Amino acid sequence: MQEGTTQRAAADALGDSALAEAIGRGDGAAYEALVRRHGGAMLAVARRLLRDEDEARDCLQEAFLQAWTKIDTFEGRSALGTWLHRIVVNAALMRLRKRKRRAEESIDALLPEFDADGCRIEPAWQMDEPADSLVQRAQVRELVLQSIDRLPDDYRTVLILRDIEGYDTAEVAQMTGDSQGAIKTRLHRARAALKKLLEPIYGGELT
Amino acid sequence: MTTSSRSSKGRLARLMMKMPLMLTCREVEAFLIDYLEGTLPRAQRAVFDLHLRMCRECRDYLAAYRKSVELGRAAFARPEDPVGPEVPEDLVKAILDARSREG
Numbered sequence: 001m002q003e004g005t006t007q008r009a010a011a012d013a014l015g016d017s018a019l020a021e022a023i024g025r026g027d028g029a030a031y032e033a034l035v036r037r038h039g040g041a042m043l044a045v046a047r048r049l050l051r052d053e054d055e056a057r058d059c060l061q062e063a064f065l066q067a068w069t070k071i072d073t074f075e076g077r078s079a080l081g082t083w084l085h086r087i088v089v090n091a092a093l094m095r096l097r098k099r100k101r102r103a104e105e106s107i108d109a110l111l112p113e114f115d116a117d118g119c120r121i122e123p124a125w126q127m128d129e130p131a132d133s134l135v136q137r138a139q140v141r142e143l144v145l146q147s148i149d150r151l152p153d154d155y156r157t158v159l160i161l162r163d164i165e166g167y168d169t170a171e172v173a174q175m176t177g178d179s180q181g182a183i184k185t186r187l188h189r190a191r192a193a194l195k196k197l198l199e200p201i202y203g204g205e206l207t
Numbered sequence: 208m209t210t211s212s213r214s215s216k217g218r219l220a221r222l223m224m225k226m227p228l229m230l231t232c233r234e235v236e237a238f239l240i241d242y243l244e245g246t247l248p249r250a251q252r253a254v255f256d257l258h259l260r261m262c263r264e265c266r267d268y269l270a271a272y273r274k275s276v277e278l279g280r281a282a283f284a285r286p287e288d289p290v291g292p293e294v295p296e297d298l299v300k301a302i303l304d305a306r307s308r309e310g
Contacts, residue, residue: 028306035302039294048283057298064302065309112268118231119214122264131277132284144282163276164283169244188240195268195275202271 008032016080023071035064038081042088048160049092051149059095063088086175089165093175096153104152110193125202140206147197155190162187214264230258235265239272 007029014022014030022030042063046056066087074083113121135141148156161172162183169187173180200206214232230238235258241247242255259266 031306032303035299036294039299040292043294044292060298061302061305065305068306068309112236113212114233115212115214118233119216120232120264120268121212121214122268124263125267125271127270127274131274131281134278135281141282144278148279159279163279184240191272191276194279195272198275198278
């Protein structure tokens, strides 16, 4: 027990490269350090993409197991957390592809409106308050999270990968197997639909 | 989507949108993502900027669109806990057990 604790403490102190090397040598304490160091952030990623606690937990197990078996592919060009993040995202996307599609509302009704001359129909908004301040109000934050949740999976996934997880269009296209043009179109429609769902905020209804 | 409603845009602005080299709001919508990603050629960008200067509806739309992206980021951010939530201990154990079975 004492020896195990000492090994874990030593592994906890390792930097990314040394930790990866130790895992590559089959060091269980180093693997545990990896799980504890990055598990929380990675669980949050899986939850955001899958929206189901059981699936997020299964996804995390799968992803860490892959990290264990594929640790030799970590080349140290990015941080270990970044490398792991990509594994978790890929595992979650695989699950989303296999998942039976839930009944989704069409996104079309949430897209911008134009009149017969091609002129935009858009009310005037009051939006001086910064986003960071707005989300301090529980009902604003709740509306934003619920609105993202309402988007059809294909759109929600691209929005989360681009705007929340910070991947660029080329990376998202590579992960989803779609063209970059398709990703850009989907991202734009997802943002436009989200904007429509958030209009109560811009109209001052949630003050 | 075309509706039977009418934009609040004034008559003069409507006429200007139809002049050569001008974009309609619908055309602005089609190029918006390229504009935001900075991939529009310089000349097209200038035409786009001109439309925005003249069109209150597109300016308000773009501001709300950008704010929606910011709100999405802000809603998920946890400044009080930048590394994310703790992994539940039973999940850590399940992950470690799965690795032990793998060998």
